[in-house]
Amino acid sequence: MHADPGGPFLIQRLDDADAPAGPVNAAGPAQLSLLDDDAPRWVWRSPRTYRALLAAGVRVTRAHDVELVERLLVAAAGRFGAPHGLAAASARLAGLPEEPDPPPEADDEPPGLFPSAAPAGPETLAAVVAVHAAQRRTLAGNPRLALLATAESAGGVVAEEMRADGLPWDADVHDDLLTTALGPRPAGYARPRRLAELAADIDAAFGRPVNPDSPAEVLRAFGRSGFELPSTRSWVLKKVDHPAVAPLLAYKELARLHTAHGWAWLRTWVHDGRFRPEYVVGGVVSGRWATRGGGALQIPRAVRGAVRADPGNRLVVADAAQLEPRILAAMAGDDALARAGGREPDSDLYAGLAHELFGGSAPDGRAKAKLAVLSAIYGQTSGDAGVHLALLRRRFPAAVDVVEAAARAGEDGRIVRSWLGRTSPPAAPGDEVPARARARGRFTRNFVVQATAAEWALVLLAELRAALHAAGDPARLVFFQHDEVLLHGPADGAELAAAMVQDAADTATRRLFGDTPVRIPVPGRVVTSYAEK
DNA sequence: ACAGACTGCGCC
């Protein structure tokens, strides 16, 4: 399929060998919806194609996204970061020089603005068909990568649908939250009242005007008061005994709220009761999503009360509990670690681990166990981390081996791969310098776990979306953030939808790891507001 | 005047 925004949809049927099995046809939205009743696997160029379809009112059951898959295949072939756009992929097939990828188009940009972009219309369709066939040949020999390609494509579908549906956002509640914290909305670009008061308190404490938004000025002001500080980070300031500290900390927190998620944000990003961020599938090298604009993956807790279900509806908020250590246990086949994570839906892995490592009654056992696990996954070396990690290694050697092998690979300048085959970037020139090599070791150590967790979440999303779709959409996916999903739908279907999340999670675990004792709890709570516990 | 680096902090 090929869809120019607003233009005709060009479609062509493929046979079992992925070759054209008929002529190119132009189809309208109604015809496309009818064709989807047979649940074909649609093949298209990029999530943009689906954006155009959704705009025309067409939703599909499943798809293969050529550009998303091409990026996976290019990296897997050892050419991380090489162009993966349709034009480049098409040129590679033809043995021609690759064209660089065009820059991402703005939403309202007419197609074809960039001369280097792929040709429009039937030629684009032919390129999609040819590149898809080549991709399928490559994937035929690699079932794990094929699963990843399917999940990545499904991610593109979910991302565009979530953007089209939007996250329910109550601007009045948001405005009330801001007014309570900052004072009334100021005219123009003036400081809100509360910030102005705190700035005055800061000036008074230093005995002269100091711009609290300027770290350099704040450092100089403390210097004159006899405090030489390494930075103005809040945890540094908290240790300083000076009257400016309290108003400065309060100012920083509120200024952050004002600039990042204040009235300007609200006006820019929330329309008609919906927040519609643009999700960038695979935007992070680990396979996590990024967003473009709106900071959707950093919605602070302070404004989550503004995320409210429509009247008569509910939100289902579900996040995977201690996802990364459980993923590590599954990857490593470390049944001891899996058992420590427990099998109950609400089991606490760190508590179970504390029992295993320190016995039941050790003080701070849970905190120490958590530190040990984070050391293993992030490569932390400071404080007691090394001691706790050694303990972890003795009890769970299989799990620790997985991350330490990844760390060694990174330090040696080699690449690593996730469980399904997402490939890390290669070492850069200069990475053999010891400090850089250690940093790269920490990166690859984390990559194997974070990237596998990301693909598990992607498979969960795909399964959940398919199950919801098949059940007639008792709820819609409206938000996804690394290990957390939000659903929105009628109140009477919310409990069912919450149960479907755990089912999708269990299916994802089996799809990736087969028969494993690892269980990943994804408890869903049915709420009216995202801020509710 | 504008671009890019840097700082600091929100989220996972």
Added chain:
DNA sequence: AAAGGGCGCAGTCTGT
């Protein structure tokens, strides 16, 4: 309490 992995964004600072 602090510091390990991954981001995006707003504001200041610096260089041209």
